[in-house]
Amino acid sequence: MVARGTPVRPRHARVGPIVHPQDAANVLDTGISLWFPAPRSYTGEDMAELHLHGGTAVVRSVLDALGSVPGLRIADPGEFSRRAFDNGKMDLTALEGVADLVNAETEAQRRLAIRQAHGELYQRYDAWRRELVAAMAKIEALIDFGEDENIEDGVYDDVCRHVAHLAADISAHLDDKRQGEIMRSGVALSIVGPPNSGKSTLLNKLAQRQVAIVSPIAGTTRDIVETTLDIGGYPVVVRDTAGLRHGSSDAIEMEGMRRAMDAARDADIRICMLDVQQALQGGAGSGFLETREWRALLDMPHTFVVLNKADTVEATPGAAAEWARAHGVGCTPVLLSCATMAGWDPLMQVVAADIQRSWDAATADQMPLTKARHRQHLRRCLVHLHAFARAADGHSAAVLGAEELRAAAAALGRITGRIGTEDVLDTLFSTFCIGK
Incomplete structure (x- = not known):
């Protein structure tokens, strides 16, 4: 393929003509060739680039x-x-990180994926697994050679304390408010409000394309319209929903409103959108806005009120704040005009700042979970660690406890793809002078 010349040196970039293997006169391109002999390559095998x-x-x-x-x-x-995985060059978490890196659409997703691809999660999980293997080795030695003078007193108690500390670390890792999973899949943001308040227009402005149909006819949006966007470098799944109002007898519209409420309650962030003229001049602006369901949405965390069509009336931030106080709205409304884009930057800044405070896992000191699969196996590991802690003292408790530790280590091994009993034997014989 590469034109013959000087011998190729490993990991040395070589510039030259690239020719057809069946016809040396047929030059296909001038490029760079690299040779990576095993095992120092991406896959651990001989590779050429x-x-x-x-x-x-x-x-x-x-x-x-x-x-x-x-x-x-x-x-x-x-x-x-x-x-690369089969040859021990990568573990499952690193492979998942590479896949996430390929599919990353925002800067936050890229930063999170690169940390995982570089082995940050593997190092933590494998360190926990090695600690369990060491604890298992001590328990196995205690069971088989408890009378041996080389086995120190208090070994079982030391293992119990160590396992309790490890269980606390894993519990703290699980208690991450799903930061990594949310950042990987996207923060869910629902736009809710009365009909014709500008919800679909806002979605189209965010997406910079016609995602939703915009019409002055109430009830145009019947079902949830969804698109994934980049807001401030963070992945956000934005959902436009049916307008919320009282008095509709249309079964389809009523189902759309039910789905809108469900989407708003399940979302990570809510933008409650109102027509500023209806809000400031007509009280709450709609009969639905007086309902308990609407009040419950306003009281939820990560909820923002947007008063749209600010270009149609004389509205000031002070008037918006006064309206919020009068109607018991805890957050400061954002005045917005989707027509002139006035207020656009403040809205984007407040949403991005909320995401950064709550879910920006890419810059966290300790990398959070990114996969539901990891969470499942970590929870299974905790089940076995707690079962070990409940075991009573005595020889039989040590036997049962060893099985629980083995199952806990296997659960961690399933996350990284590293499962084996030889680790226990290696640690066992390297730590204790048995059979000497």
């Missing part, structure tokens, strides 16, 4: 030329990473 110019014709011609070489084929999706 070709860096080409990015034109479609160039890439296609090189791929066609490679396909003419007997035994060569296009890699399956994820095959290089799978080989």
Whole structure:
């Protein structure tokens, strides 16, 4: 493939012509070739890289030329990473981090994925697993060689204290308010309010395209319209919902309003949108706004009130604040005009600041959970650690406790993909002078 010349040095970039393997006169491109002999490569196997110019014709011609070489084929999706895992170059959490990095759409997602791909979660989980393996080795030695003079007194009590401390660390890790999972999948934001308050227009402005149908006819939005956006570098799943009002007899519209309330209650953030003229000049602006359901939404954390169409009336921040006090609204309303974009920056800033305070896991000192799969296995690990702690003293308790520790270590091993009993044996024989 690469024109012959000086011998190729490992991990040394070499610039030169890239020729067809069946026709040396056919120069496909001028590029860079790199050679990575095993085991110091991404997969742990012999690897070669070709860096080409990015034109479609160039890439296609090189791929066609490679396909003419007997035994060569296009890699399956994820095959290089799978080989890296099989050869011990990566663990499951790092593989998941690589996949998240490829799919990252915002800066926060990229930062979180790169930390996971570089092994930050693996280092924590594998350290916990090694601690459990060491505890298991001590318990196994106590069971089999409890009378041996090399086994110190108080070993079981020391293990119990260590396991209790480890369980507390895992519990604290689980108590993260799902920061990592939310940041990975996107913060859920629902836009709710009366009909014709500008909810669909706001969604279209956020998306910078026509996502939702905008019409002066009340009840145009019947179902939830959803799109994923980047707000301040954070992934946000924005949902436009049906207008909330009293007096509708349309079964479809009523179902849309029920779904709107459910979406608002389940969201991480809510934007309650009102027509500023109706709000300031007509009291609450709508019969629905006096209901307990609406009040409950306003009282939820991470809820913002937006008074839209501020270009149609003489409205000031002071008047908006006075309206909020008069109607028991805890947050300061944001005056907005979707027509002129006045108030747009303050709204984006307040939403981004709330996300940063509550869910920005990418810059946390301790990397949080990013997958429901991790949470499931960590909870299973805790179940076995708590079962170990409940065991009474005595020889039988040590036997049962060893099984609980083994199951807890296996649960951690399933997160990283590193499960094995040989670790226990290695630690056992390296720590105690048994059979000497």
